[in-house]
Amino acid sequence: MSKLHERLAAYPADALGGIRRGIEKEGLRVLPTGGLALTPHPLALGSALTHPLITTDYSESQLELITGAHKGVLACLDELTEVHQFVHRTLKDSGGELLWASSMPCGLPTDETIPIGRYGSSNVGRAKSVYRMGLGHRYGRRMQTISGIHYNWSLPGVTSEQYFSLIRNFRRHAFVLLYLFGASPALCPCFVEGRQHGLQQMEGGSALYLPHATSLRMGRLGYQSDAQATLAVSYNGLTGYANSLHEALTKPYPAYETVGVRNPGGDYNQLGTSLLQIENEFYGTIRPKRTVRTGERPLHALRERGVEYVEVRLMDLDPFVPVGITASTMRLLDVFLLHCLLSDSPPDTPAEIAELKQNQHLTAERGRESGLHLTRNGQSVLLTDWGSEVLAACEPLAAALDATHGTGDYSAALRDARALMAAPERTPSARVLDHITQQHHHSFESFARQQSIAARDALLGLPWSDAQQARYMAMAAESIAAQKAIEAADTLPFEEWREQYMAVKELG
Numbered sequence: 001m002s003k004l005h006e007r008l009a010a011y012p013a014d015a016l017g018g019i020r021r022g023i024e025k026e027g028l029r030v031l032p033t034g035g036l037a038l039t040p041h042p043l044a045l046g047s048a049l050t051h052p053l054i055t056t057d058y059s060e061s062q063l064e065l066i067t068g069a070h071k072g073v074l075a076c077l078d079e080l081t082e083v084h085q086f087v088h089r090t091l092k093d094s095g096g097e098l099l100w101a102s103s104m105p106c107g108l109p110t111d112e113t114i115p116i117g118r119y120g121s122s123n124v125g126r127a128k129s130v131y132r133m134g135l136g137h138r139y140g141r142r143m144q145t146i147s148g149i150h151y152n153w154s155l156p157g158v159t160s161e162q163y164f165s166l167i168r169n170f171r172r173h174a175f176v177l178l179y180l181f182g183a184s185p186a187l188c189p190c191f192v193e194g195r196q197h198g199l200q201q202m203e204g205g206s207a208l209y210l211p212h213a214t215s216l217r218m219g220r221l222g223y224q225s226d227a228q229a230t231l232a233v234s235y236n237g238l239t240g241y242a243n244s245l246h247e248a249l250t251k252p253y254p255a256y257e258t259v260g261v262r263n264p265g266g267d268y269n270q271l272g273t274s275l276l277q278i279e280n281e282f283y284g285t286i287r288p289k290r291t292v293r294t295g296e297r298p299l300h301a302l303r304e305r306g307v308e309y310v311e312v313r314l315m316d317l318d319p320f321v322p323v324g325i326t327a328s329t330m331r332l333l334d335v336f337l338l339h340c341l342l343s344d345s346p347p348d349t350p351a352e353i354a355e356l357k358q359n360q361h362l363t364a365e366r367g368r369e370s371g372l373h374l375t376r377n378g379q380s381v382l383l384t385d386w387g388s389e390v391l392a393a394c395e396p397l398a399a400a401l402d403a404t405h406g407t408g409d410y411s412a413a414l415r416d417a418r419a420l421m422a423a424p425e426r427t428p429s430a431r432v433l434d435h436i437t438q439q440h441h442h443s444f445e446s447f448a449r450q451q452s453i454a455a456r457d458a459l460l461g462l463p464w465s466d467a468q469q470a471r472y473m474a475m476a477a478e479s480i481a482a483q484k485a486i487e488a489a490d491t492l493p494f495e496e497w498r499e500q501y502m503a504v505k506e507l508g
Contacts, residue, residue, distance in 0.1 A: 073331055098449070104444070133270060179383065179424075205436075272502050302508075
């Protein structure tokens with residue numbers, strides 16, 4: 001019996017049935033013409049500060065739809081679908097805006113015209129906007145309009161140490177997910193205007209692309225930061241991880257000191273001048289997470305109470321499905337994460353961390369290239385060979401999840417993934433390029449707009465009851481009342497509040 005089988009046997013079936021997953025899905029509000037909607041967050045959707053299911057991410061124009069943590073894949077997907085239905089009905093009634101179906105953004109205005117998220121006049125609401133202002137100064141606003149799906153995942157009884165073991169393996173094998181599910185091989189030229197980009201222009205069209213790219217979102221043009229590249233974060237345990245984040249949150253960074261916390265007119269540029277303003281600024285393909293208490297810093301929560309779940313951050317929106325992700329993809333993620341948890345996971349090293357970053361960039365930009373090699377422990381290995389090896393090792397885990405849920409769906413999802421390893425032309429990224437060239441005259445914007453319209457029409461066509469409408473309207477009203485209560489309860493001037501929140505002692 002292999003070690004993986006032994007570890008699997010240690011989990012009773014009811015424990016595997018305790019896996020919980022939740023989704024956070026970002027998407028831009030766009031005009032019917034395909035340009036970014038510059039309107040405020042629709043009041044009918046509720047308060048972006050306090051609504052439990054509907055908020056905004058970076059921009060006022062960037063919705064984030066959130067599900068609870070569910071024991072069933074379909075229950076999670078049903079909730080995500082229902083939230084989408086309410087959003088689309090609301091947008092239809094307020095000017096016909098669409099929800100953009102692609103991870104890479106729509107037609108963007110000039111950088112400074114992209115509106116940052118607004119959360120009202122409370123100290124916590126103002127801090128959220130100031131943080132976003134800081135991101136704009138640090139990385140530009142365009143980069144922040146990239147959208148994706150975050151998959152939150154937990155299993156009962158898993159310790160912080162085991163979650164970090166999972167995270168190390170996830171980072172080693174993340175290329176598999178980029179290859180299988182990357183869906184951003186092309187983008188609108190407006191996204192890289194004035195930047196060096198190395199992309200190719202589609203002949204006779206307006207799209208920029210790389211012929212074998214899987215996910216430009218996760219490549220050098222996406223969520224990347226030269227400043228953060230100086231961060232050597234280790235995932236060998238909670239203490240080391242927390243210490244490296246602590247340093248990034250407290251050590252002043254010269255370029256950001258030059259920007260300053262406030263401008264000469266007294267307006268805020270950013271929350272602080274350290275390498276990271278707050279914990280959420282740290283970009284990674286996966287993060288250890290813990291639910292925070294009111295006013296608590298995330299790092300403090302992690303140090304005090306340990307890891308509660310992991311947040312997978314590298315999934316592109318699937319532009320071919322109305323809500324951006326399928327049940328089959330979610331099941332494959334469950335199997336993959338279980339494999340990461342139960343497989344041997346040696347400590348990472350600076351050399352391996354550098355290797356993994358290079359593997360990520362290669363897969364993002366050239367993942368479907370025939371004969372592409374990655375590096376594993378200093379040795380060159382064929383991406384498809386390594387990927388096939390990882391997926392083959394997942395078989396007993398898919399079978400165990402099938403047995404737990406009385407289904408064959410997990411094994412079917414794994415079979416599909418294994419078939420894709422040998423058929424790069426069937427991957428989502430290849431299909432996106434195929435659609436752009438064959439059906440949209442080489443225009444990324446035309447493709448993504450058409451998929452956005454199709455998604456809206458499919459969701460508006462689903463049954464929707466008066467009771468559902470009433471429940472969502474009540475939730476919106478409650479969230480607006482909750483925001484007003486927070487604003488009324490504030491006593492400190494913002495600067496005093498900011499200094500307290502950013503104090504080193506708050507990090508634990």
